[in-house]
Amino acid sequence: MSYSWEQHERGAxxxxxxxxxxDGFATSFVAKGHxxxxxxxxxDATNWSALIRDFDIEPFTYAEYEAILCRLRENGFxxxxxxxxxxxxxxxxxxxxxxxxxxESARRLAEIEVDVGFTSTFFFLVGSDxxxxxxxxxxxxxxxxxxxxxxxxxxYDASLGIPAxxxxxxxxxxxxxxIGLATVHQGRWARDYTEEFVxxxxxxxxxxxxxxxxxxxxxxxxxxxxxPLDLQVLAKSDINLCINCHPLWWNEEYESRIFLLHEFVDxxxxxxxxxxxxxxxxxx
Numbered sequence: 373m374s375y376s377w378e379q380h381e382r383g384a385x386x387x388x389x390x391x392x393x394x395d396g397f398a399t400s401f402v403a404k405g406h407x408x409x410x411x412x413x414x415x416d417a418t419n420w421s422a423l424i425r426d427f428d429i430e431p432f433t434y435a436e437y438e439a440i441l442c443r444l445r446e447n448g449f450x451x452x453x454x455x456x457x458x459x460x461x462x463x464x465x466x467x468x469x470x471x472x473x474x475x476e477s478a479r480r481l482a483e484i485e486v487d488v489g490f491t492s493t494f495f496f497l498v499g500s501d502x503x504x505x506x507x508x509x510x511x512x513x514x515x516x517x518x519x520x521x522x523x524x525x526x527x528y529d530a531s532l533g534i535p536a537x538x539x540x541x542x543x544x545x546x547x548x549x550x551i552g553l554a555t556v557h558q559g560r561w562a563r564d565y566t567e568e569f570v571x572x573x574x575x576x577x578x579x580x581x582x583x584x585x586x587x588x589x590x591x592x593x594x595x596x597x598x599x600p601l602d603l604q605v606l607a608k609s610d611i612n613l614c615i616n617c618h619p620l621w622w623n624e625e626y627e628s629r630i631f632l633l634h635e636f637v638d639x640x641x642x643x644x645x646x647x648x649x650x651x652x653x654x655x656x
Contacts, residue, residue, distance in 0.1 A: 430625070430626035431626060432590070432593065432621055432622055432623065432626060433622070433623060433624065433625060433626050434480055434481075434484060434622060434623070434624060437481060437484055437617070437622060438484045438487070438488060440600050440601060440615075441484065441485065441488040441490055442488055443601055444465055444600070444601070444606075444613070445488060445489065445490070447463065447606050448462075448463045449463040449464065449465040449613065450462070450463065450464060450465065451464075451465055451467070451489075451490045451491050451492075452464035452465060452466050452612070453466070453491070453493070453523060454466055454468060454493050454523065454525075454553055454577045454614075455553065455575050455576070455577050456579050456585050456612050456614055457584075457612060458582075458584070459584060460584035460585070460608075460610035460611050460612050461610060462609075462610060463608075463609070463610070463611055463613070464611070464612045464613070465490060465613050465615070466579070466612060466613065466614040466615070467485065467490055467491070467492030467493070467614075467615055467617075468492055468493045468494075468495065468525075468555070468577065468614065468615070468616045468617075469481060469492060469493070469494045469495065469616070469617050469618065469619055470495050470527050470555055470557070470616060470618055471494055471495060471496050471497065471500075471503075471527065471618075471619060472497065472500070472502075472527070472557070472618055472620060473500065473502040473503070473619075473620045473636065474502070474503075474619040474620040474636060475503045475509050475510055475513055475619075476509075476619075476639075477619035477620060477622050477623070478494060478513060478619040479512075479513050479516065480619075480622070481617060481619055481622060482494070482513075482516060482517060482520070482522065486520055491520070491521055491522050491523075492522060492523070493522065493523030493524070493525050493553060493577070494513075494517060494522060494523070494524055494525070495524075495525040495526060495527035495553070495554070495555045495577070496510075496524065496525075496526065496527055496543060496547075497527045497529055497557060498526070498529075498532075498534075498539045498542045498543050498546075499529060499532045499534070499539075502640065505542075505543065505546040505547070506546050510546070511546075514546065514547040514548065514549070518547070518548070518549050523553065524543070524547045524549055524551065525551060525552070525553035525554055525555065525574075525577060526539055526540050526543050526551050526553070526554040526555075526572075526574060527554070527555055527556075527557050528554045528555065528556050528557060528565065528568075528569075529557040529558075530556070530557075530565070530568075531557075535568065535571065535572070536554060536565070536568045536569055536571065536572035536574065537571050537572035537573070539572075540554070540572045540573070540574055551574060552573075552574055552575060553574060553575050553577040554569055554572065554574040554575070554576060554577060555576075555577050555578055556578060579614045579616075581597075584610065584611065584612055585611075585612040585613075585614065586598075586602075586605050586611060586612070586613050586614065587614050587616070588600045588602075588613070588614070588615045588616070589615070589616040589617075589618075590616070590617050590618055590621050591616075591618065592629075593618075593620075593621040593629040593632070600613070600615050620632065620636065623635075
């Protein structure tokens, strides 16, 4: 069986960048305006702010993430906790991570934030096909986040058919902490989950851009709403800046999204093989 993964830009049109078939895992990208750089898709490498463009740092690497946070700190931003305030009082930075797949990278981003001096909120799925919130790996991450004062929230997946209240309770049991915030998986903005979240006693942490609030996200592996170091944003004295980074797209070295997906699949296959070997070792 082959699987396809497509990335569509908002708006009309699109250009097929690359098709890859690796060990039965077929991957296709449809992206508007992308260029190839040495066999790697450029993503938004040419759209950096002047504050970071001069650095010899490749985009979507842990080094760039640290550089972004350092620049924001130097620019006067301080950590704030979700949900985003309706008003702006100084420069507030709201960091969040929707953990769709990669637990390992989520831990790495958290460690960078600790080193720089910021905190964030991590939103977890309770029915992910890629990680188990009751696994040793996830339990270790929960302990780390709680220990450093990070927030843990629900990444609500309506397709499970499980009420948000139940999903929230499951995550509370797994993380051993209260769950008071939620975001929505796969960006289903068209639907109103207010009633569902009220029943679950969680606050909708999704950010609606306003006069006082700016939202930046690396959805599908590129900054689709503008770079976090946008000079117009940094120039404001009172602003709420919310950055949503999905751990899957960040790596030690800059690689194409196709490479990252295949690398992630290979890593998960290896983990499954090692776990299976450990569990059936007594049979041999």
